[in-house]
Amino acid sequence: MKKILAFIFAITLGVMIILSLSNNELFTDFGDTNHYDGISSGYITSEVGGDEEPALVPVNIVTGILVDYRGFDTLGEVTVLFVSSIGVALLLGVASPKRINLNFKPNFMLSVGSRALFGVMFLTGIYIVLHAKTSPGGSFPGGAMIASSILILYLSNDTFRTDVSKFKLGKSLAASGFVLVGLIGLLFTGEFLANFHPFIMDTILVLIAIDVAGGIVGIIDNFLTEERV
Amino acid sequence: MSEFLASLEFINYIEMVVSVLLVVLAIFTLTMKSLIKSVLFLSSLSMLSVVSFVLLKAPDVAITEAVIGSGLVTTLFVFTLLYVHQKERDVS
Numbered sequence: 001m002k003k004i005l006a007f008i009f010a011i012t013l014g015v016m017i018i019l020s021l022s023n024n025e026l027f028t029d030f031g032d033t034n035h036y037d038g039i040s041s042g043y044i045t046s047e048v049g050g051d052e053e054p055a056l057v058p059v060n061i062v063t064g065i066l067v068d069y070r071g072f073d074t075l076g077e078v079t080v081l082f083v084s085s086i087g088v089a090l091l092l093g094v095a096s097p098k099r100i101n102l103n104f105k106p107n108f109m110l111s112v113g114s115r116a117l118f119g120v121m122f123l124t125g126i127y128i129v130l131h132a133k134t135s136p137g138g139s140f141p142g143g144a145m146i147a148s149s150i151l152i153l154y155l156s157n158d159t160f161r162t163d164v165s166k167f168k169l170g171k172s173l174a175a176s177g178f179v180l181v182g183l184i185g186l187l188f189t190g191e192f193l194a195n196f197h198p199f200i201m202d203t204i205l206v207l208i209a210i211d212v213a214g215g216i217v218g219i220i221d222n223f224l225t226e227e228r229v
Numbered sequence: 230m231s232e233f234l235a236s237l238e239f240i241n242y243i244e245m246v247v248s249v250l251l252v253v254l255a256i257f258t259l260t261m262k263s264l265i266k267s268v269l270f271l272s273s274l275s276m277l278s279v280v281s282f283v284l285l286k287a288p289d290v291a292i293t294e295a296v297i298g299s300g301l302v303t304t305l306f307v308f309t310l311l312y313v314h315q316k317e318r319d320v321s
Contacts, residue, residue, distance in 0.1 A: 102308070102311045102312060102315055103318070136291070136292055137289060138292075140293065141295075141296045145296045148300040151301065152304075155308075216301070220305070223305070
């Protein structure tokens with residue numbers, strides 16, 4: 001009875017959503033929307049062929065908005081990741097860590113295959129970060145890909161642990177380097193995080209990637225270690 | 230109905246197959262008795278949603294979904310399940 005009621009409720013909700021969205025002039029068909037009329041026209045015009053110099057304009061508009069216009073919001077996101085990583089370390093961190101014994105021995109295929117896959121994933125992550133201005137992706141997925149390549153190593157060997165202190169150092173340096181880059185913009189042009197040289201955006205992309213990778217690797221290591229007894 | 234079918238292109242058929250498979254995989258994810266099978270279906274669900282994101286012309290979202298949805302989340306779930314099994318074995 002409960003299941004039937006839930007099914008009817010879900011169907012009714014779906015029909016209501018479809019009815020309210022179809023033939024609604026606010027929700028046009030896919031591909032027909034003219035984004036140029038909306039609020040994004042301001043971003044697009046000054047981003048692509050606008051009043052900025054061409055060298056400062058990234059081809060990938062998602063990166064352009066994330067790092068240039070919404071740079072301050074991105075700083076907030078980086079701070080959120082930093083603080084959550086510190087919180088996990090505070091809750092789960094121990095004085096003398098060792099790997100949790102999972103009673104899981106990786107076989108030959110898994111350990112060798114993971115080690116082969118590690119290099120490919122690591123290089124792809126670096127590629128995505130460095131080409132964030134021109135190709136899809138960006139520093140958040142690139143950093144997450146670097147972190148998952150480290151996670152693959154954790155899966156391939158049941159005694160493996162990375163040197164987490166280096167990742168933690170990189171994470172902290174990246175988070176403060178982001179603020180430093182913003183202060184450089186404030187110093188030279190009078191605006192925080194001002195994009196006045198192509199080097200600024202490259203630095204910010206690399207710093208975000210280091211922060212994301214360091215944060216995720218730190219969280220994973222905290223999940224997979226316990227107190228040595 | 231026949232006019233509607235005639236107006237469809239090849240890419241529309243791919244989109245239809247992907248959407249139906251997404252719903253089927255979501256139902257499998259929810260109804261599987263074994264947790265590890267559920268996690269594997271969740272992983273394949275996010276793999277397939279990568280395809281649908283590419284079809285919807287959102288490559289940035291597709292890359293993020295591929296890395297986080299089917300990479301990190303699946304591995305974390307697998308590690309958690311291994312740990313839970315270990316704890317259960319210790320207790321019993």
